[in-house]
Amino acid sequence: MAEAQNIPVGSTTAGSIAVAAESTVVSRMSAPPSFDVADFPVPHGREEEWRFTPLERLRGLHDGTAVATEGLKVDVQAPEGVTVATVGRDDVRLGKAGTPVDRVAAQAYSAFEKAGVITVPKETVLTEPIRVAVHGEGGTAFAHQVIELGAFAEAVVVIDHTGDAVLAANVDYILGDGAKLTVVSVQDWDDKAVHVAQHNALIGRDASFKSVVVTFGGDVVRLHPRVTYAGTGGEAELFGLYFTDAGQHQEHRLLVTHNTPHCKSNVVYKGALQGDDAHAVWIGDVLIEAKAEGTDTYEMNRNLVLTDGARVDSVPNLEIETGEIVGAGHASATGRFDDEQLFYLMARGIPEHEARRLVVRGFFAELVQQIGIEDIEERLIARIEEELEASVA
């Protein structure tokens, strides 16, 4: 069920399916997961998990030289019934959903002073989203955020990242049994921002998690969404949309670990790139452990390269340790918006900027429609058009 298509100019696509092989998802990391930054050597850039990342642009997050400063504001607006707390490092809810897997995530965990905990009590069904505004004013920060839903609670959380910051963070999503959580994380940073984060979702029995990661801005954005299941019947939908402009590095590394029987996961990430040295990286790892019978998983990455000079590295990777599954597949494809398409559309009277808009809108439309939150969908389409206007002009 693998499909890989490779366009030679400015992009690479590689894929693999390993069946009952030794676990490369874990073994290719240079150190085992740990909360302590001292357990990770300073990366030199040739490690599997760092080889695509421009370390010299991480502003010291990876080598211990980054120092926390003032200049990052977090504002949480939550409907009634939701508890919003700031807690110390010893709070028992921290680190429950996952353990840092690389040095920057461990650095964030080792360095944060206060953590945010947002709790939606059991059986509480929110009708309004929880909004988290993270705004940088030039500061450097290490952060930890927990979003916890009790059993059968339902919530939508919208996290907006704007302004200029150097931020290393861990975000934990803990879903109780039967809970439903949709998280939209928008990275709409200014040009200089650096943002490295690990997202850990722990999905309870029969719970549903939908993650929508949207990356537009920043100098370097490297996100690591990870999913594990705490019980059977869990579902994860991981959607991503990125628009990588000249000089930007946007990296999304996903891992879904099917460690429990009868769970589902569906990963769809789509990106458009334009301009010199626009670089998008997508790593899609899915691990189906031997005990995870009845797993149903699919992952897909699509890239649309709008101009010369952009580069995509797309690596889907599926490891299957049991044959007793419903389905498992992956796909990756990178295509160019080329001069012939432009000529064809323009030869039908369509002006150039509209031709580009038509293609990019079409490319993202299907994904945007799956978000299911109307005002977010409209905002994303408007933002995509802005991106196009800004650079096509």
Place this chain on the structure above:
Amino acid sequence: MATLEIRDLRVTVEADNATKEILKGVDLTVKQGETHAIMGPNGSGKSTLAYSLAGHPKYTITGGTVTLDGEDVLEMSVDERARAGLFLAMQYPVEVPGVSVSNFLRTSATAIRGEAPKLRTWVKEVKEAMERLNMDPSFAERNVNEGFSGGEKKRHEILQLELLKPKIAILDETDSGLDVDALRVVSEGVNRVRETGEVGTLLITHYTRILRYIKPDHVHVFAAGRIAESGGPELADKLEAEGYEAYTKGGASA
């Protein structure tokens, strides 16, 4: 009455780090209501003429003029030419992933007509045009040219011709790669547009086969980058019988 006038058109193309002259002084006048067949062997420059008229960036105009009703076509961008009334049905239509046929047609019609067609009449218009070309309604929801068979691509080109109603239609080897049934359907579409009397047609073809379905008023033999001979429909019969040999050997000029 719309008139396309091509005078002494000279076109070069860059290939293998060399500049090659493909069109070496083409003269042709196509008036609304007329059908001109341009026939010629492979490599004679027929398709270059078609793409140069549409404004493809690969080709460099080095001399001559092209006017549509006196307006300088060569000064226009690709989309301006289309809006001025030029239409090129392509030999190899391009796939446009993520853009549905229905969205494409409507965007195109909006651009050409200068305003969005009224939704209700538009849906009917498209549906009827598709029916005439034996196209399944589900076709409208597919992405432009993505996974289309050769015949579907050509029908889709002629569908656009019918909907966009150009003043001058250039059909670049629309007949190539079609079986007889598809050729008949496509030709009927072209004839419906011709019968309105409002389009001048430049039918570029390698074979005489399509001329059994689409009757030209004028036939031109294209060889070595220019029109080598012009005549009436009888010239096509001569080509059918004798082939292009007379034109490819020694560069004959009538």
